[in-house]
Amino acid sequence: MSESIIKCEGLNKWYGSIQALKDVSIDIKKGESVGLVGDNGAGKSTFIKILSGVHQADSGNIYFDGNLVKINDAKDSMKLGIETIYQDSALAPTLSIARNLFVGREPLTLKLGSLGLLDREKMAKESLEAIKRVELDLRSGDELVENLSGGERQGVVIARALYFRTKVLIMDEPTNHLSVKETEKVLRWIEKLKAEGTTCIFITHNLHHVYPVSDRLVVFARGEKIADVQKKDTSIEELTKMIVHD
Amino acid sequence: MNIRKYFKYVASRPEFAALTIFIVIAITFYIINENFLNFRNLRVLLTISPEIALIAMGATILMVSGEFDLSVGSVFALSGVVMVVLTNEGVNAHLAFTIALLMCLAIGYINAIITIKFGIPSFIATLGTMFMVRSVAIVIVKADFPTFPMEEMYYLRAIFANPIPGTIFRMSFIWFVLITLLLIFYLHRSNYGNWCYSTGANQAAAKAMGVNTDNVKIRNFILCSFLAGLAGIFMVLRTRAAFPSVGVGYELQAIAASVIGGASLFGGIGTVFGALVGAFLLKFLDNGLVMARLDVNWFRFAVGTLLIFAVVSNTNLRRIANKMRE
Numbered sequence: 246m247s248e249s250i251i252k253c254e255g256l257n258k259w260y261g262s263i264q265a266l267k268d269v270s271i272d273i274k275k276g277e278s279v280g281l282v283g284d285n286g287a288g289k290s291t292f293i294k295i296l297s298g299v300h301q302a303d304s305g306n307i308y309f310d311g312n313l314v315k316i317n318d319a320k321d322s323m324k325l326g327i328e329t330i331y332q333d334s335a336l337a338p339t340l341s342i343a344r345n346l347f348v349g350r351e352p353l354t355l356k357l358g359s360l361g362l363l364d365r366e367k368m369a370k371e372s373l374e375a376i377k378r379v380e381l382d383l384r385s386g387d388e389l390v391e392n393l394s395g396g397e398r399q400g401v402v403i404a405r406a407l408y409f410r411t412k413v414l415i416m417d418e419p420t421n422h423l424s425v426k427e428t429e430k431v432l433r434w435i436e437k438l439k440a441e442g443t444t445c446i447f448i449t450h451n452l453h454h455v456y457p458v459s460d461r462l463v464v465f466a467r468g469e470k471i472a473d474v475q476k477k478d479t480s481i482e483e484l485t486k487m488i489v490h491d
Numbered sequence: 492m493n494i495r496k497y498f499k500y501v502a503s504r505p506e507f508a509a510l511t512i513f514i515v516i517a518i519t520f521y522i523i524n525e526n527f528l529n530f531r532n533l534r535v536l537l538t539i540s541p542e543i544a545l546i547a548m549g550a551t552i553l554m555v556s557g558e559f560d561l562s563v564g565s566v567f568a569l570s571g572v573v574m575v576v577l578t579n580e581g582v583n584a585h586l587a588f589t590i591a592l593l594m595c596l597a598i599g600y601i602n603a604i605i606t607i608k609f610g611i612p613s614f615i616a617t618l619g620t621m622f623m624v625r626s627v628a629i630v631i632v633k634a635d636f637p638t639f640p641m642e643e644m645y646y647l648r649a650i651f652a653n654p655i656p657g658t659i660f661r662m663s664f665i666w667f668v669l670i671t672l673l674l675i676f677y678l679h680r681s682n683y684g685n686w687c688y689s690t691g692a693n694q695a696a697a698k699a700m701g702v703n704t705d706n707v708k709i710r711n712f713i714l715c716s717f718l719a720g721l722a723g724i725f726m727v728l729r730t731r732a733a734f735p736s737v738g739v740g741y742e743l744q745a746i747a748a749s750v751i752g753g754a755s756l757f758g759g760i761g762t763v764f765g766a767l768v769g770a771f772l773l774k775f776l777d778n779g780l781v782m783a784r785l786d787v788n789w790f791r792f793a794v795g796t797l798l799i800f801a802v803v804s805n806t807n808l809r810r811i812a813n814k815m816r817e
Contacts, residue, residue, distance in 0.1 A: 337692035
């Protein structure tokens, strides 16, 4: 547990004259699950967007697995093994589960440059296996995502992360808009991801959502990291006070 | 259970509903006038339908990726005009043909760049180029009709337009079949096709999964423009005349055909086959009204009715199919 997977040193980010991130350093260990909490505009989203390649830091270094890396776009981030799931926008609703699972990483039978023939047999077979691993009650990967409940959609997203052996999974409000029963399911899947060695990072403004599955909690306020504590050394009350009073 | 499954399959694939309507219409017109499906008229139908179908298939693929192209009707006119005028000016006919098609690719690229770089709706961007391209087509011929260079166009006509002896097909039909197969491969069987759907259905998600959504759209704008230009050339070679005024309203017919064939205006839904059926449906309807000796001016009324009917029924069928989870 002591080896770093993502280590950030002195990240700074300005949007015009507003400094969204002030000298943020975080060291995330392999297999850890970290909850990033803070009010809206605290800087947690900016931090995530830098890791996923949507934005670039103005200064500071990012080390992945011990190596200094430059993350210029979403592809760079995915190549490293970082996958980011934004709230409500991780899947294409009018496409089947199988097609969603493999978007951008389709298995191909024939290839000509970057154009290729889809290996539909493999897509059907492996998507079914992938959704079985998260115990989703679906009989085929052909079902359209728009017919799934919010919880099932998160299941598909997590199945995708499991399938591609994602090293770091970043989730934006993973249990937002979910029923209590579905939330529990999602939390169980996250336990599964942890068991498989995936590092998970959650961002949320609702502490209660991530507290149960986080090993560690990092609090952001006004672009700064104001606290970074192991769960066993803190409590929901203490963290809430920090978020509210700062 | 199997009937249920079959129903779900059909209900979730609106192109089959369009195909049913198509068959009903064909049979109805045949009953009214049996000459509707005779050798001669069938040859006419199989000549004119592919031209609009090429445009509609391009429009559908572009719609699947979330964009529109209203300039296709103008591109349809310009490509033929450019080919003929250049040939009349002494350029080798095959070179003129190539230049005309390259110009279509360029117009598609311009449509894409205006839409993507300036972040404006493609509806507006291509409405603009629709006027511009039409204007260029008229200016080029100096408001006159250029004579068709029969001799120079001999081989092009042989390759793309002449009737195939002993059959009801023209050469253009063979090209149309080939292109349709390639487009089906592109949209439904390739990874590029999967990127088209995901870009149209949820651009942010596609981007997050590493799909270059801008490239997907650029490719499809170019494809759409190319197919419109090719259709225009087919028509010019067939009719042996290049009029700068042809294809007015084709952009809307292409969108109507796409939608009748099941494509969604919101992107992420649509098939090549659906566009094909939609386009054939429009042309059969147009021709059938003539053959039935009805007032042709009812054509637009019929298209409008069909369009509304198709969208309403597609939306509802999809809702029913979605409820039938296995």
